[in-house]
Amino acid sequence: MAEAGKEPLVRLEGLCKSYDAQVAVERFDLTIAKGEFVVLLGPSGSGKTTVLSMLGGFTEPSEGRVLIEGVDVTGLPPAKRPTATVFQDYALFPHMSVRANVGFGLAMRKVGKSERDARAEEVLKLVGLEGFGSRRVHQLSGGQRQRVALARAIAVKPAVLLLDEPLGALDLALRRQMQEELVHIQKRLGTSFVHVTHDQEEAMSVADTIVVMNKGRVEDRGAPARIYRRPASLFTATFMGENNILPAKLAARSGDELTLETVLGRFLLGNSKDLAGLQAGATLHIALRPEQIFPAATAPEDAVPLGQAALAELVFQGTHWRAHAKAGPGGKVPLLLRLPPELAPAVGQSLDLYARPQDMTALTH
């Protein structure tokens, strides 16, 4: 986050975009500090790509302003903005060499050939493609093309680098590797990155700040750990990894402490300032991660019982057993569990389950 009183690098104010009657983005605000790695995370149709496109100048907002380095660039075309984009399909120039691709932005800025080539070589080295300058685009693998696209955008030293699902076309192993490299490159350059993805694991591995979007609105924003552990909405709770959602009723409150009534028992939750306005009797939900539900053998001391659950399905996944269980009276509450790998559970087996109230997140929407 930007220091108080200092203008942030990027400020998006009340951005709206609608196509005909369809609203793509609704009153979107965001500030990006210098050197911050921001990820816009959401399912397809959530408006994340539209926000990126308005930041890059490819889409004109219906309302709102885009400020970069304190300058209002809302009406400026992409060529006049201090942004550079890495496109999902890389959009490399197919008829040019790698060196000419990387040097293109500098050529447009009237930089001389020798200086351009030197800069291209420097940037190619940064992305791990030293010596690839004279290759043609069609001779490169998908991963290499991705790096060239990154190098081409970095070469013009943008104030903000925009990445539109840049790793979407790569296979899993390569994607993981590129995620790490992206972070290294970003930290080395100190450039702000805005990265769009629908992959929550990717978001967590690269972001300083995640902005969760759904249906054109911001659902949640913050550091990855906070968003995962304390999601601000039901959507975030289920979109960021797997979660169990239990319907609950507010039975009583005293100060910040809430007593919640569910079919699995009564739980006393603290630390819930967001729910200050809630009256007793209100309905809400509790989010509880699969790995935060314990069998008796590994339950921490401060865990409270959730009752018995019967295991319905089991899959061994190396670090844990992923299990579907039926809990509550009559087995009507489905629960997703991650049981320790050293346990030898069996389908049909009944387990006593426990969870810690401080792991539970109470959510109203």
Add this chain to the structure above:
Amino acid sequence: MSARRLFAILYLLLALGFIFLPVVMLVQYSFQDGLVPVPPFRGFSLRWYDAFLANDRLIHAMGNSTLVAIASSAVATALGFLAAYGMARRKRRLNLWLQLLLMAPIAVSYLIIAMGLLIVFNWLGISRSLLAVGIGHVVINLPLCFAIVYSQLGEHQANIERAAHDLGASDLKALLLITVPMLWPALLAGFLIAATLSWDEFVIAFLLSKFEVTMPVMIWSMLRSGLNPALNAAGTIVFAISILFVILIELLQARSRRHG
């Protein structure tokens, strides 16, 4: 060999024979060592190629054909490119109708197009000439050039242009440095197909020309005074050049497939 396979091979040979026998005959009898291009074949000779090369009218007509083919194809390719580019980059509701209108000449017979052009040219005061033939060939080839270029302008190409703009290119620079070179194979393919079709087109060339005529029209008018082996030689050359264009187009396509 099974009967089924035998039948398939026979069928193929018959079909190929039906398609190519007239051309084979034409080519063979252009080498006829005799005064008339009819069977029996009397032996191999290049005398009719000598006769063809010595015939100023035929050589001149071939020059006219070349001029019309190159000029009309260049214009058709340029106009087809601009139409395709404009339609691909500016999405409008009218696009579908525009596309139908642009493609319509393909469904109209050359005879009708030629008659229509005659009426229009008459009205505009353009006399029957090579220029008129060239305009006619632009009319019939523009839809092809448009379709070939339009098929190569997808969302990926749009992103490539966006990338150029993003890196600071003006509209003109993006067009000249990125779009045109990127579409070069499609533009060349359009040009070559248009040139092939213009090169041996007869109906429009016949109806829209007067004193200066193209090669097919010249061959036709000379045929009226009887079969002449020199015309077989001329026809063979027309055919050979068409084949050359087709081979070039095939090579081009093989190349762009390789480069994906």
